[in-house]
Structure formats: structure tokens, C-alpha cells
Amino acid sequence: MSIRRRIAFTWLGFGAGAFVVCLFAPLIGSTSIDFSRVFDTSIPFADNTDAQIFFVARLPRVLAGAMVGAALAAAGVVFQALLRNPLATPFTLGVSAGAALGAMLALTLNLPSGIAGFSAVPIASFAGSLGAVAIVYGLARARRQGLSTNVLLLAGVTLNSFFSALILFVQFLADYTQTFRTVRWLMGDLDVSSYAPLIAAVPPLALSFAAFAVLPRSMNLLSISDESAASRGVDVHRAQRLAFLSASLATGAAVSLGGPVGFIGIVVPHLVRLLVGADHRLVLPASAFGGAAFLVACDTLSRTMLAPLEVPVGVVTAIIGGPFFLWLLIRNR
């Protein structure tokens, strides 16, 4: 089969899968709703509880899950190629720790309002992630002309633990009632309850995915070695820079929307590679769709498993993702 056809099949197959999951997820919830009422336009929307549950509670939540899942899984693929490390995740380079620190500060100081009607926590976490990216990027460039992947990795991991220490310090200083809220934020929460946070996340995600669209070919070469990529006419520095910045931007936007939901960025790409092989032209789109489907499915579990109680979605992804990843590890031996 030609690569074009394989790409088309991948897009179709994974896209259809993600679409089906996103179509069914809003039909399930902690309460049962009457779908003939949901779409009944003769009832005013303000009085129509079923329609409000569907359009205000469930739909934005499913869309948030799809966006966060797609962004984290695709960013995972890019980081794994960039760092040439199968264990890399979107959180390896400190982006999520920076985001978490920002969110912690906003939650602890109880910052009331953000800019232009967006609330403080997502803005602060997005700013935190950008700060972390700037530091890591600056460090990795300081040593030589391009991006040193070793320095990237070391700087990222160090920054991760440094930010984690700062987070613990902020928590230590905070009131214990706030400590709980911050810990809860770290487990991820997709209950966005309006479309505004989704719209806010669209520009950075669109930018990142535009970059992801042009990356796969150079990523195929970069994941072998810088030299082989350069010898085939890839502008290595430019490709690395684009990969790092776009994946970081996607991660920052995703985390500020749904919190640092773990395991998606590592489980989904590996699962996808089992199915479609290692070609990034297939892995990247398939992972984005797969990540969307995986997170939406996990979130559906999280809101129905113990209803009316809610299991934090990060806990669900970790409980499913952890053992799955271990199995993957053994299987590949």
C-alpha cells in the first residue's frame, strides 16, 4: 500500500474512532436525560434542564477532553522524537510543572479575575508553562547553536523537580483547605461548564497543530540522528526549535484547560505505534485522534463510575494507563 493511502486510512480510521467516542460520550452521564427534550426547541432553553445538562455540562466537557487528549498525545509523540527517548512525555521538560506552579499560585492567592473575562487559574497556569518553556529553551540554546537534546532533557528534568519543590513550598504556606484544592487540580478536571475556556484554548492549539502538520517528515529523520537528518536536507535546528516550541505550547494549553492529566502522552503514542508502525506521518495524526478518544472515554468513566461522586480523571487515566504501560514494556522485550 502506498504511503498516501496508508495516511488516508489512518486519518479515516482513527478519526472515525474518535468521532464515535465523542458522539456517544455526551449521551452517558451521572443522570439520565430525556433526549427528545434535549433537542425540543419548543421548550425555552432556560427551562429545559435536559438540554442544559447536555449543552452546558456534557458537551463542553467532552470537547475539552478531546482537545486535551489530542494535544497531550500529539505532544508526547513530538517529544519522544525530539529527545529520541521513548519514555519522554509532554511533562518531561517541566512544562506541566511550570503550569502547575502558576495554577497553585492563582489558587492559593485566590486571584479573583484574569484578563478579558478569562479566569485566573488557566491564565496563570498557561503563563507558568510558557515561563518554564522559556527557561528550558534558553538553557538548551546557551551551550551551542542549535538545541542540545541532552541539555534539554537535563534542564527539563531539573526544572521539573525545582518547580515541584516550589509547589510544595507554596502548599506548605497555604491554608490547608486550599491545599486540598491544589492537590485536586493536579489530578485533572475537565468539568469546564462553559465554552469560554475551550475557545481560549483554540488559538494556541491551532498554532501547535499547524506546526505538527509540517513536522512528521523531519521527525522521521530526526528520530534517527541529527546527522542523518542534516544529510537529507533537514534544517535540524529549525525543525528542533519548531518541534520543541509547538509541543510545549500544546502542552501548556492542554494543562491550563484540563490540568496535568497523566499517561496520555506516553500510553497513546506507544499503543498507536503498535498499530501503525513508527512513521510519524501516521503516528502523529493517529495519536492525536487516539488521545482524544482515550481521554474522553476515561472522563466518561470518571463521571459515571461512582456517580454522583466523581473520580478525578487523572486517577482514571493513571489506573488504566499505568498497568497498560507496564504490559507494553514487558511485551516489547
Added chain:
Amino acid sequence: MAADKKSIVLVVIIALFALCSRAPTAQAPAAPQRIVSLIPAVTEMLFSIGAGPRVIGVGNFDRYPPEAQTRTKVGGLIDPDIERIISLKPDLVAVYATQTDLRTQMERARIPVYLYQHSVDPDAVADITATIRSLSKRVGSERAGEELARHIDDDIASTRRRVAGKPRPKTLLVFGRDAETLRGIYASGAVGFLHGMLDAAGGANVFADVNRQSIQATTELILARAPEVIVEIGIDTASSKSRSLRAWAVLGSVPAVRTHRIYQIRGDEMMNPGPRVARAVRRMAEALHPEAFK
């Protein structure tokens, strides 16, 4: 013979037990003079029964009465400063029952403790006055404590009488949410003193079926439970009331939103199972049943 030996052993054991159980009562505690309390509610109780002058150390989160803040701070629930507590040479330390490490340390230093159990009864409001009674007995201010407890019980009973027989509105009692959004909403479940306060104030908890102290109230849950009244307590003072309330507008089908029955009751007495509970109950009742307090 064997039987004899057994009975001797038994006698010895009984004697030992008797000695052990007598030992602490032998040094029957005189009224403690140097009290440390790590619990906001207990600190408040101590000041309310006139034991304030004997309180020398308080928890980091003890903000009421203002006088309490002049005392040495000795940490909190998670991070008690054991060295500082010991250096204050207290003769009574009030600790949370869950602070097992601290308790062991105090035992080792031979410092008597008063164990505070955070109540998770459905009727946790009554437990507050029970705590006041037991605490005041322990610190030798029994009469003042009894008086305070009776006062609180009477006040709550009077509020209960005022709202008795009135229809109980389905109420969502929110004690935390992210500023100016509907994210991270935590509401009272069917146990604990928040639920007890709501019950005394004449409200029916929308989460009466959730046998927990708190529940994360997702948008879907709030829409599905359709509360007639929303009471928000423990809100930050940084954002203005109108900005803070505006967030609810998206849930137009919720009766409380439609009829504008969302009340923000500020003040830390709403979150503190201490002597001001009667006032907190009364404030909540005024929100739920304004007509009963005209």
C-alpha cells in the same frame, strides 16, 4: 497447684491494672494554666469560656477572636511545630485525634493532651456543644462551659422553632469554588457540621443521599439536582459579590438561579464548628426563610 499459680498470676495482673489505672487519677489534673490549642474551633471555645488568658499557643489558622492572634503560633494540622510546643511548657495541648505523631510526642514529653474529634455525625451541630462541655470540664471552667453550651443550644433551638413547619427548600450548600467560575465546586454532603447547620436552618440538602462530608458538585450534578436555593459560604473577599454571583447565570434552568435565590454568607464563623455556630445557623436561616425573621 496449677490452678493456684494461675490465680496468683491473675491477682498480680489485676493488681497491676489497678495500679496503672490509678496512676493518672492520682495526679488528678488541676486546672491547666498553660494551654496550647492547634484547632481553630477549640481555641475559640477556650476564649469563649474565659480560659483565654491561660492560652499561650495557638494554631497557625486560628484567627478568632483577634486576641488569639497575639499568642505564639505553633503550626497546624499537618505541620505542628513540636519543638515550639514543648518549649512553651504547656500543661495541656488540644490536638486533632488524627495527629497521631504529635500525640506520641506529647506522651513522650509527658504533656497531657485533649483530643479533638472532628465530628462526622449527621447531627454534628449538637457535637459542638458536647465538645464545649467536655473541654470546659477538662480545663476546669465547667460552669462557664455549661452556660455557653446551653446558650448555644437555646439559640439554635429558637432558630429551629422559627423555621419549623415551613417548607424546606432544596439547598445546595457550597463551601468552595474557583473564583468567578463554576469550576472546582465543593458542596456539603449528608454528614458533618455544615450539613447539620443547614438542617437546623430549615433547608433540605440536595446531597442528602451522599453519605460524605463533601462532594465535588459538577455542573451536571447541580443541573440534575435543581436546587431551589444556593448558599455559598467560605468565599474569598477579593472578588466583588456581583462578579462572583454572575458565574451562576449559565445554569439558567436551576430554580435557585432563575429566582435569584443565591446567597453568599461571608465570615469565617460559617466554616468553623465553634461557639459562633448558633449565629451561623441563624444567618443561614435568615437566607433560607427571610419571611420568618421579619
